[in-house]
Amino acid sequence: MNTPDFIRLTLTAITAHRLRTALTVLGISIGIAAVVLLTSIGEGIHRFVLSEFTQFGTTIIGINPGKATTAGGSIGVFGTERPLTIDDALALQRIPNVQAVVPVVQGNAEVEAKGRGRRTTVYGVTSGFPEAFRFDTAIGKFLPADDPQAPRALAVLGDKLRTELFGNENPMGQRIRIGGDRYRVVGAMQPKGQILGFDLDDTVYIPTRRAMQMFNRESLMEIDVMYREGTAEKIIVKDIKRILQARHGKEDFTITTQQQMLDVLSSVLNILTFAVGALGGISLLVGAVGIATIMTMAVRERTAEIGLLRALGAHQKQVLTLFLGEAVVLAAIGGFVGLAIGVLGAQLLHMALPAMPVHTPWIYVVFAEALAISIGLLAGVLPARHAAAMDPVTALRAE
């Protein structure tokens, strides 16, 4: 049998019962629409989270004290490693293609200005911070490149802290107290908003050395290294290891590249998208049952037709393909309708709730259609096999 003939014969069968076909198609299309819509939301969230992360750039390497073991613990707990120091950070600055090295200490402290006080996050950083994290000042300048071991008592305000303390007043040159010490404001940051639950605006930035003194720390919490885009990350990592190992005598630190973090995050988010899509898949199951039911009915109703086809010399395989084809065509049409509903629904959702990230990748669309077709095959296989296996004489006798 030719393929076009086969398709035409299939289509005449499914157009003979318009209402029934429509209802069956609807069953599958609701399932596909649910899968498309839910994975679109999942993928939208995925992209949103990743973009939140990458707005700091993807060429950042973080170094933390202590060696993470495969068990996830850190031998640093036993206090055998040498802590990371500002000198370590200065040494790393000499690696070729490294643009900025930021030694970081973080803590909470009371900030006071003009009689008003507020407890906020204090970041001890250096002048390379805006470059490394792509985060610049709104007014004034960031911390100057002072001697890292003896910096001046200067501070830069986060956007929220600035309005909390100074309102609409210009904070430039104002004197504030942080943890009891006196600082002079040299700039204020642009608003950044919340990122994954952290308020980056309710902060104040001071030189690392001073933050260490304030929090009574001998060592750094982290060193962030930003390298030039286009440079091989591996080489930078190797250089960092070599220099720090030479300084510490062993590998008592952990290097986390932004890329690694993104990979981990991405795989977690993929699981999320998949789980959400699987949830939609449950409604596809209902559609599959619908197709199986309608095909079973069709085989029963058209028993005489099956007998006739066999009498006219149709092979069992031809009968099988005809009924299987019907199930697949039903499912495929359902798939297309479902895709249309799903994509449209995603767009509407995006228009109604602009804050809700929605994204429909084309590969999902293809995948959903393939899924619909496979469901048609699966749901149709039993009724079709039943049809093919019928005894022609018995089938012909059916009325």
Next chain:
Amino acid sequence: MIELQQINRIFTVGDQQVHALDHVDLSIQSGEYLSIMGPSGSGKSTLLNIIGLLDRPTSGTYLLEQHNVTSMNDDTLAHTRRNKIGFVFQFFQLLPRLTALENVELPMVLEGIPPAERRQAATETLNTMGLGERLHHRPDQLSGGQRQRVAIARATIMKPAVILADEPTGNLDRHSGKDVIELLEQLNKTNMTLIIVTHDPEIGLRATRQIRMVDGRVMEDNHKR
């Protein structure tokens, strides 16, 4: 061309055995016109189904054009059916959703013959049967006699060696029944073997050879000259 030797067909229903065909020996020459008559339940349809390769005998040998068909597999049987045998049924068995033309084309569709070629063949066949005006009508827009003629066109489109008609007039009035029989006889004149099962003695007696079955056995076999 058709050689039946000691054909038995036994149906088992529950623990009861029905001997539908009981040691049937029958030899039919190419181009013969044969009628099968007999009381209800005597095995006429069963015999026809076995000749038409729709059913297999429980035992015995069947040679069709010297080929032993008892040992053929399902696909070969289907293929032989398509090319050598044309069925005409009491209830026409037209597909209601297809037009007369499409119904007639069906065996050629199964055979994979290109659309243009089979369209032409089907149109010609329907024309010769006086249905040239009804090509695009569906079965429910046709009279009983017209439907049976469409069915006959379908049975002959592949130019089979044998036409098997199981009570082809059983569902028709006298007049259109006669038309249908005359049409079949015309085809017989083109050297297609014709086998008709019927309850109507008037129709049965028209055949050049008449077989009478009782209880699964061939009781009479009359040749007319």
